[in-house]
Amino acid sequence: xxxxxxxxEKGSKTQEKKTPGAVGLLERGAFDQLFQVxxxxxxxxxxPTVREGVILYDELxxxxxxxxxxxxxxxxxxxxxxxxxxEALFGYTVGPHSWKRFLFPPKHRLFRxxxxxxxxxxxxxxxxxxxxxxxxxxxxxxxAMAIQxxxxxxxxxxxxxxxxxxESALIIAVNxxxxxxxxxxxxxxxxxxxxxxFDLALTELISKDGHAFLLEVGxxxxxxxxxxxxxxxxxxKEQKAADAVVAEAEAQMGRQLDTEGLKDLLYRNYQNxxxxxxxxxxxxxxxxxxxxxxxxxxxxxxxxxxSGDHAERWRRWDSCFTMDFTYIHGxxxxxxxxxxxxxxxxxxxxxxxxxxxxxxxxGCGRCITWCPVGIDLTEEARALRASDQGxxxxxxxxxx
Amino acid sequence: MLPxxxxxxxxxxxxxxxxxxxxxxxxxxxxxxxxxxxxxxxYLFGVGEVPISISGDPxxxxxxxxxxxxxxxxxxxxxxxxxxxxxxxxxxxxSSWPVKEAEGSDIVIAAGGIGLAPLRPAxxxxxxxxxxxxxxxxxxxxxxxxxxxxxxxxxxxxxLFHTQVEVTVDHAARDWxxxxxxxxxxxxxxxxxxxxxxxxxxxxxxxxxxxxxxxxGRGVETENIFISMERNMKCAVGxxxxxxxxxxxxxxxxxxxxxxxxxxxxxxxxx
Ligand SMILES: Cc1cc2nc3c(=O)[nH]c(=O)nc-3n(C[C@H](O)[C@H](O)[C@H](O)COP(=O)(O)OP(=O)(O)OC[C@H]3O[C@@H](n4cnc5c(N)ncnc54)[C@H](O)[C@@H]3O)c2cc1C
Ligand code: SF4
Ligand code: SF4
Numbered sequence: 318x319x320x321x322x323x324x325x326e327k328g329s330k331t332q333e334k335k336t337p338g339a340v341g342l343l344e345r346g347a348f349d350q351l352f353q354v355x356x357x358x359x360x361x362x363x364x365p366t367v368r369e370g371v372i373l374y375d376e377l378x379x380x381x382x383x384x385x386x387x388x389x390x391x392x393x394x395x396x397x398x399x400x401x402x403x404e405a406l407f408g409y410t411v412g413p414h415s416w417k418r419f420l421f422p423p424k425h426r427l428f429r430x431x432x433x434x435x436x437x438x439x440x441x442x443x444x445x446x447x448x449x450x451x452x453x454x455x456x457x458x459x460x461a462m463a464i465q466x467x468x469x470x471x472x473x474x475x476x477x478x479x480x481x482x483x484e485s486a487l488i489i490a491v492n493x494x495x496x497x498x499x500x501x502x503x504x505x506x507x508x509x510x511x512x513x514x515f516d517l518a519l520t521e522l523i524s525k526d527g528h529a530f531l532l533e534v535g536x537x538x539x540x541x542x543x544x545x546x547x548x549x550x551x552x553x554k555e556q557k558a559a560d561a562v563v564a565e566a567e568a569q570m571g572r573q574l575d576t577e578g579l580k581d582l583l584y585r586n587y588q589n590x591x592x593x594x595x596x597x598x599x600x601x602x603x604x605x606x607x608x609x610x611x612x613x614x615x616x617x618x619x620x621x622x623x624s625g626d627h628a629e630r631w632r633r634w635d636s637c638f639t640m641d642f643t644y645i646h647g648x649x650x651x652x653x654x655x656x657x658x659x660x661x662x663x664x665x666x667x668x669x670x671x672x673x674x675x676x677x678x679x680g681c682g683r684c685i686t687w688c689p690v691g692i693d694l695t696e697e698a699r700a701l702r703a704s705d706q707g708x709x710x711x712x713x714x715x716x717x
Numbered sequence: 718m719l720p721x722x723x724x725x726x727x728x729x730x731x732x733x734x735x736x737x738x739x740x741x742x743x744x745x746x747x748x749x750x751x752x753x754x755x756x757x758x759x760y761l762f763g764v765g766e767v768p769i770s771i772s773g774d775p776x777x778x779x780x781x782x783x784x785x786x787x788x789x790x791x792x793x794x795x796x797x798x799x800x801x802x803x804x805x806x807x808x809x810x811x812s813s814w815p816v817k818e819a820e821g822s823d824i825v826i827a828a829g830g831i832g833l834a835p836l837r838p839a840x841x842x843x844x845x846x847x848x849x850x851x852x853x854x855x856x857x858x859x860x861x862x863x864x865x866x867x868x869x870x871x872x873x874x875x876x877l878f879h880t881q882v883e884v885t886v887d888h889a890a891r892d893w894x895x896x897x898x899x900x901x902x903x904x905x906x907x908x909x910x911x912x913x914x915x916x917x918x919x920x921x922x923x924x925x926x927x928x929x930x931x932x933x934g935r936g937v938e939t940e941n942i943f944i945s946m947e948r949n950m951k952c953a954v955g956x957x958x959x960x961x962x963x964x965x966x967x968x969x970x971x972x973x974x975x976x977x978x979x980x981x982x983x984x985x986x987x988x
Binding site: 428431432435436437439441468469472473474530541546587588613614615616617619621628630633637642643645646650651652653655656660665667668670671672716 | 718719722724743746762763764765766788790803805912932947948949951952954955956957958961963964965966969983986987988
């Protein structure tokens with residue numbers, strides 16, 4: 318696992334050290350106070366809420382806006398909301414949104430330039446938005462953040478736009494009590510229990526005895542919130558109940574991905590005819606890359622006003638599924654859908670290791686659920702394995 | 718990573734669509750040191766930003782020299798600049814031709830078309846430290862004689878007794894007395910010791926493909942052949958994802974690669 322904290326620290330001096338540990342119980346009846354404490358400390362809360370038949374992440378004023386009593390049913394190419402039998406606040410898995418839309422927004426300005434007497438001046442955009450408290454971050458999403466930290470903060474260059482948003486955010490994780498049909502975090506070692514990278518973590522406990530949350534402190538920042546809450550002591554019984562919640566999610570995992578030798582499998586199968594079969598189904602619509610919490614590709618747009626004296630550069634999400642993505646004078650490099658799907662999947666599951674030291678996939682299942690034709694990368698990996706071309710044809714073995 | 722203001726101090730027109738801009742930092746400071754083969758991102762106010770190799774002498778860093786072919790929005794706008802115009806610049810970025818490691822070896826520089834631009838700094842360096850290298854060969858091919866870059870310099874280099882310079886064109890009219898044919902045809906006649914050679918190759922991908930094959934045919938090992946790759950590029954610092962080439966990013970792992978490192982990728986189409 319990528320250690321999020323060290324990366325964030327690398328980019329700043331303000332990040333506090335993790336103080337592991339304190340655990341306590343917060344009753345459902347006192348949950349509103351979490352909102353009040355966060356708001357009093359100046360945070361804008363972002364969390365799950367129901368919008369037009371889907372659970373999305375948006376700014377929240379009160380816990381009433383949470384998807385109370387709702388869950389989701391997901392399969393390749395389908396997503397449906399359903400009523401639960403209880404009043405759980407976090408009884409769903411993940412929707413089409415991920416936290417990257419707040420840390421690395423779909424569209425944001427990089428700089429403004431103004432024409433002067435004999436040239437132009439450039440002013441970089443500084444983030445002046447709210448300090449977000451992300452409520453309901455799943456284990457796989459923590460891992461996705463750690464992966465994007467590595468991209469934007471972990472190299473020779475640090476992205477200031479990502480960094481300022483990332484540093485100011487408070488992370489409240491929620492351990493999964495239910496896994497979706499398209500989930501496979503346990504194959505990717507990223508869930509269902511939140512390990513590191515959070516300020517506070519909750520486990521929702523619902524039984525005939527009541528409805529409460531087991532709270533775990535992950536950092537000093539989280540501890541400051543924790544100390545202001547009406548926390549009761551959590552004993553062995555509550556801890557056991559929380560373990561059981563996660564164990565149940567683990568048992569429900571709808572998908573599996575055999576990661577054994579997967580990187581080399583992809584590297585030696587650039588020429589596998591199987592890519593043609595996927596390409597026949599794939600619409601090159603880019604949905605999978607938009608919903609994926611780790612995909613980071615972007616493009617820039619230059620804009621000028623009517624006077625021509627002001628120019629701006631904006632960055633927006635881009636996708637390796639578009640034709641323009643690889644355009645160079647004379648034509649695009651990846652003309653075929655076959656080449657584009659191959660690029661995407663090989664990046665997620667193979668080249669990412671060589672670039673950033675981890676897998677680029679956390680097993681959240683979004684790309685499977687939101688693919689309009691239900692293409693499933695766990696299935697594609699299986700098919701590739703079944704038609705393995707054997708000898709290493711390409712890849713970086715010469716370097717190794 | 719914001720563009721720094723530079724001012725255009727000299728413009729040279731080479732062919733109908735190719736020109737060289739020399740630019741120095743607007744604040745009067747020297748331009749940062751660069752290695753032969755590296756590139757800069759050039760930004761034109763309100764128009765856009767493009768990767769362009771540095772084609773000047775690495776021994777002179779008062780200004781950056783860029784040779785550019787006008788092919789689209791930004792490069793055409795760059796073509797219309799006048800002396801004194803302000804350009805934003807970020808860089809230098811990327812890997813370089815291993816001129817230091819090549820000391821003691823023979824040097825083969827093979828260029829196709831505008832591919833000579835990113836190789837010129839390597840040639841400048843080698844010629845400036847001529848005693849550190851063995852035989853030096855420049856092989857250069859363009860489509861027609863009208864497409865030849867740096868014509869005056871080519872003529873000067875051809876007059877050097879310690880350097881073999883061969884120029885060829887694909888098509889020519891009767892007033893061309895030089896060679897006609899593709900650049901790879903020059904390799905059999907090039908004088909170098911294949912077992913003690915570093916070869917630097919830049920041009921269109923097909924040209925590089927055949928040049929590498931010819932060099933290997935003469936016995937040059939793949940780890941002694943270097944090629945410069947080109948892909949769409951937006952940020953040059955590894956964030957935008959566009960320039961991915963297999964597991965590498967051309968902006969930081971490239972553009973110059975030992976052929977041995979990427980031969981498997983190079984053989985894969987649409988990568
Ligand atoms: C490392 C590197 C070094 C380069 N060195 C030189 C050089 O020394 N001289 C020179 O003339 N050209 C060089 N190029 C190519 C140059 O960057 C493109 O010609 C230029 O980007 C075209 O942009 P445009 O707006 O004029 O064209 P348009 O066709 O309007 O461009 C559309 C988009 O495609 C991108 N694009 C188009 N062609 C290329 C290309 N070949 N490479 C990368 N992106 C491209 C542009 O950046 C732009 O985003 C280099 C490219 C790379 C990657
Ligand atoms: S590739 Fe698919 S399953 Fe993996 S992290 Fe991205 S969206 Fe989730
Ligand atoms: S795999 Fe599915 S979601 Fe991704 S581009 Fe193809 S059709 Fe769209």
